[in-house]
Amino acid sequence: MSFVEAVVLGIVQGLTEFLPVSSSGHLRIVPAFLGWEDPGTAFTAVTQLGTVLAVVIYFRRDLWRVATTWLRSLGDPELRSTLDARLGWYLILATVPISLAGLAFRDEIESGARDLRLIAASLIVVGVVLFAAERVARRTRTIEEVDTRSAVVVGAAQALALVPGVSRSGATISAGLFLGFTREAAARFSFLLSIPAVVLSGVVTAPDVAAGDGPGIAETVVATVLAFVVGYAAIAWLLKYLITHTTAVFVVYRVALGVLLIALLAAGVLDAR
Structure with missing residues (x-):
C-alpha cells in the first residue's frame, strides 16, 4: 500500500464509520473502484481504532461518568439504579453478541464476507431497513430510557455489522428507531456501543498488521490518524444533523451505490472477489 492509498482510505474510514453507510464496505469498494488491492480485514479493524479514539x-x-459510576455501583447498591450505572451494564450486555459472532465467524468474515456481491446486497437491504425504521419510528424515547431489552436488540443488530456493507451505525440506529428512540438518542447509544466492540476487534487483529499481514505499519498508522481526525468531525456533524433531518439521504446513497455495484459486477468491470 502506498501512502496515497493510506491517506485516501484513512479519510474514507473516518467519514464512513459513523455515517450509516458501512466503513468496512467502503474500504472494500473504494480500492476496487480505483484498481487498488483490498487492504484486508486487519487494516480495517486497526484503522477503526482511530475512529473509536474519536468517540472516546x-x-x-x-464515558468517565458512566465508567466511574458503574465501578462504584459494584460496591454501592444505591448507585445501581442510576442511569450511568445501568448504561455501563447495558454497554457490556450489548457487546456480547458481536463478540461471540466475531469469534465464531472470523474466518468467514476475513474471506467470503468481502465479496462485492454480498456488500452490494447488504447496502441495499439495510438501506430499505433504515427507510422502514424511519417510517414506523415513534421517536419519543431518549437515551435515559435505554433498558435491558433495548441493549439486547441493539447489540444483536450490531453483530450484523460484521458483514461488510451492513454498517454498524446503520444497523444499530435502525434498531434504535424501531424501538422508538429519537434519531439523536439512537445515534448516541450507537456511538458509545461501538467503543468496546471496535477496541476488541482492533486488539485481536493488530498482531496481523505487526506481522506484515496486509499493509505496512507506517501506512496503517497514517490511515489510523486520519481516521481519528475525520471521524471526530463526522460524529459532531451527524449528531447535529439528525436533530432536524431524517436519514433519507443515507438510504438513497446506500441503495444507489448497491445498484451501481451490481451493474458494474454484471458488466464485468469489477471482480466480485
Missing part, C-alpha cells in the same frame, strides 16, 4: 474523546465526559 468526543464523549469523554459521558
Whole structure:
C-alpha cells in the first residue's frame, strides 16, 4: 500500500464509520473502484481504532461518568439504579453478541464476507431497513430510557455489522428507531456501543498488521490518524444533523451505490472477489 492509498482510505474510514453507510464496505469498494488491492480485514479493524479514539474523546465526559459510576455501583447498591450505572451494564450486555459472532465467524468474515456481491446486497437491504425504521419510528424515547431489552436488540443488530456493507451505525440506529428512540438518542447509544466492540476487534487483529499481514505499519498508522481526525468531525456533524433531518439521504446513497455495484459486477468491470 502506498501512502496515497493510506491517506485516501484513512479519510474514507473516518467519514464512513459513523455515517450509516458501512466503513468496512467502503474500504472494500473504494480500492476496487480505483484498481487498488483490498487492504484486508486487519487494516480495517486497526484503522477503526482511530475512529473509536474519536468517540472516546468526543464523549469523554459521558464515558468517565458512566465508567466511574458503574465501578462504584459494584460496591454501592444505591448507585445501581442510576442511569450511568445501568448504561455501563447495558454497554457490556450489548457487546456480547458481536463478540461471540466475531469469534465464531472470523474466518468467514476475513474471506467470503468481502465479496462485492454480498456488500452490494447488504447496502441495499439495510438501506430499505433504515427507510422502514424511519417510517414506523415513534421517536419519543431518549437515551435515559435505554433498558435491558433495548441493549439486547441493539447489540444483536450490531453483530450484523460484521458483514461488510451492513454498517454498524446503520444497523444499530435502525434498531434504535424501531424501538422508538429519537434519531439523536439512537445515534448516541450507537456511538458509545461501538467503543468496546471496535477496541476488541482492533486488539485481536493488530498482531496481523505487526506481522506484515496486509499493509505496512507506517501506512496503517497514517490511515489510523486520519481516521481519528475525520471521524471526530463526522460524529459532531451527524449528531447535529439528525436533530432536524431524517436519514433519507443515507438510504438513497446506500441503495444507489448497491445498484451501481451490481451493474458494474454484471458488466464485468469489477471482480466480485
